[in-house]
Amino acid sequence: MSLSNSIKYVSSILLISIIIAYYGKQILQLLLSINISYIFIVILISTIQYILSAYRWMYISKYTNLNIDFYDSIKFYYISSFLNNILPGGIIGDIFRIYKTSENKNEFYKIGKSFQSVVFERLSGQLMLFSFFIISLTIYFLREERYLAFVYLLFPSILVYYIVRYFIKKRIRQAIQKKEIESNFFKIFTGEVFWRHFFISFFVILSYILIYMISAVSLGLEIDYLAFMVFSPIILFSMTLPISIGGWGVRELTALLVSLLIGLSASASISVSIIYGLINLICSLPGLYFLLPLKLR
Numbered sequence: 001m002s003l004s005n006s007i008k009y010v011s012s013i014l015l016i017s018i019i020i021a022y023y024g025k026q027i028l029q030l031l032l033s034i035n036i037s038y039i040f041i042v043i044l045i046s047t048i049q050y051i052l053s054a055y056r057w058m059y060i061s062k063y064t065n066l067n068i069d070f071y072d073s074i075k076f077y078y079i080s081s082f083l084n085n086i087l088p089g090g091i092i093g094d095i096f097r098i099y100k101t102s103e104n105k106n107e108f109y110k111i112g113k114s115f116q117s118v119v120f121e122r123l124s125g126q127l128m129l130f131s132f133f134i135i136s137l138t139i140y141f142l143r144e145e146r147y148l149a150f151v152y153l154l155f156p157s158i159l160v161y162y163i164v165r166y167f168i169k170k171r172i173r174q175a176i177q178k179k180e181i182e183s184n185f186f187k188i189f190t191g192e193v194f195w196r197h198f199f200i201s202f203f204v205i206l207s208y209i210l211i212y213m214i215s216a217v218s219l220g221l222e223i224d225y226l227a228f229m230v231f232s233p234i235i236l237f238s239m240t241l242p243i244s245i246g247g248w249g250v251r252e253l254t255a256l257l258v259s260l261l262i263g264l265s266a267s268a269s270i271s272v273s274i275i276y277g278l279i280n281l282i283c284s285l286p287g288l289y290f291l292l293p294l295k296l297r
Contacts, residue, residue: 064113124200212235
C-alpha cells in the first residue's frame, strides 16, 4: 500500500474515532431508532439514480466517439461506485471504467476516448451539484430575508464561476494538445447536447439529496427541507475530496460543521451522515456482484 493511500485510511479512521469519542453515545441512540422501512424507498431511488447516471455516461461517450452498451454502462457504473466506496481516493472506480472501456488496455491512462467520457461525465455532475447549491442558497437567503448575505454571496460566486471557466479552458488548451479532444469538450458542454446531459444530472443530484433527506427522516428527525436542499450539497461534495476512504470521516466532519445551518444538533447531523454513508455502500453492492465474475476470469 502506498504512503498516500495509508494516509487516507488513517485520516478516515482518525476523524471517525474523534467524532465517536465526543458524540458516540448520542449517535448510537439515534442510529438504533432508525425506521428500516425507509431503506426500501432509498433502494428504489438509488436504482433509478444508477440507471440515469449510466445513461448519462453512455450519452456523453457518444460525443467522444466511444460506443458503450447500456447494460455495460450500468454494470461498470455499479462496480465503479462500489470501488470508490471501499478504496482510498474516490477515483479508483473511475479508473476502472476508463480501463474497461479502453480500446488499448496498455495505454488506457492516456487522454483518449474512455478517459474523456468518464471525466466529462463526472464534470457534468459536479457542475449540476454546484448549480443546485447556488440556486438553493439564493432561495434560502431570499426566504430568510438575508438580502445583504445574498449580495455578499452573489459577487464571489460570479467571480469563482469566471475564474473556474477561465482555468478549465486554459487547462484544456494547454494540457490537451489534440484538437479533437478540445472539440469534444465544447461539443459536450455547449448547445443542445449540454442541456440534455445537464437535465439528466439534475435528477441524479436531486436523487442524492432526496436520499440524504430520507436518511434524516428515517431517524425520526424533523428537518427544514429547504435548508437540506441548500447545505447537503456541501456534505456531498466533501465526499469527492480524494483524502479519505469513500468519504468516511470527511463527510461526518462536514456534517458537524454545517449542523446548525441545517437545523440539527451535532450528533443528529453526524448520525444522518453515517446512515447516508451506510446506505450509499449498501446500494453499491450490486457492483460487487458484477465485479466477482470479472475477477474470476
